[in-house]
Amino acid sequence: MNKFIKLAAHRIIRVVGRMLYRKHIWLISDRFWCAGDNGEAFFKFLQSKPINSVFAVSKSSSDYERLKKIGKVVPYDSPEHKLLLCIADVSASSHDCHIEGHPETPQFFLSHGITTRDYHDYYNKMNHRNYHTIVASEQEMDLITKPPYNLNAEQVFLTGYPRYDYLVNERSEKIITVAFTWRSYLWNLRKEDFKKTDYYTIYSSIFYSEELIRMITSHGYSIRVKLHPETERFRDEFSLPVGIILWDENTSYSEIYEKTSLMITDYSSCIYDFVYLKKPIIYYQPDYQHIVDSGIGPQYIYDYKDSGMGEVTTTVDELKKCVKAYLETDCKMRPIYEKRANDFFEYRDRNNCNRVYKEMLKILCKE
Incomplete structure (x- = not known):
């Protein structure tokens, strides 16, 4: 029953909130206590785009003040964050547990690690009609779009990982x-x-x-x-x-x-x-x-x-x-x-963030 109450409350807040709060928000996160993953990489990229992006991370995190120098940040699990979870145009995170499983909101799992092994329980638990995820290889795509996974090919995008755009190999030490x-x-x-x-x-x-x-x-x-x-x-x-x-x-x-x-x-x-x-x-x-x-x-x-x-x-x-x-x-x-x-790896062109961005825009255009 609690699940249905939560879902109903989300729908009401989303409808009313989006009428009153007319800013179109893209809500981004990594782990609640730290950044540094695909979420942060994509958040950095969005600062050069006409998108009102907001990053959610714990206020006690050492990343909180650092990210404020990049863009808009809200304390994770604060009233504002909970409101944005309901009314955001899209919610994207490198960790599934930080994007609410509400099918009214397009949700992008930006992934945390390459999937070459059996994680179907993890994916299937969060899947719904408005759930999407990204991969970095054809091998992953082939794996997670077949049983026992219940994802279909239209939900999975071969874009590469946003954080790979920022990796460099110029200062190795012993x-x-x-x-x-x-x-x-x-x-x-x-x-x-x-x-x-x-x-x-x-x-x-x-x-x-x-x-x-x-x-x-x-x-x-x-x-x-x-x-x-x-x-x-x-x-x-x-x-x-x-x-x-x-x-x-x-x-x-x-x-x-x-x-x-x-x-x-x-x-x-x-x-x-x-x-x-x-x-x-x-x-x-x-x-x-x-x-x-x-x-x-x-x-x-x-x-x-x-x-x-x-x-x-x-x-x-x-x-x-x-x-x-x-x-x-x-x-x-x-x-x-x-x-x-x-x-x-499908791509090594440092254009992964842009491919993720384009796929999100396509999904939002269908809404």
């Missing part, structure tokens, strides 16, 4: 970044239990491999760790050896990609931004078989060896061997993975 995605079992986990998890054990197997660390530092490289936003709350639980540091949580992903020469990840989709810059990655997946057998992470199941963008390792010894090979070539991406990256 930095190796370790960046893992999160695990569902970390939800609601007490901080004092974090070090007991397999997740922390896997991280530690890298940190406390003296041979690996010595090899990296002897080549003049440093090691940094980028925590997934959902694991930032465990930041103080990480006990890191001297010489390994955590990236500041306010450092943008784009800056990390630009400065990093080699990335070590597990299953994170952030690697696609990195290989877009033609930089090498190594997968470190000692828990892959456990994930497959247990069913705790079906979204991580993928043919990494034949379709991934880097070498797949499952032990520290395998990881050391791969890292050593890259250090000896100044972290140059191997041809096999450069070809896979070139074949994967």
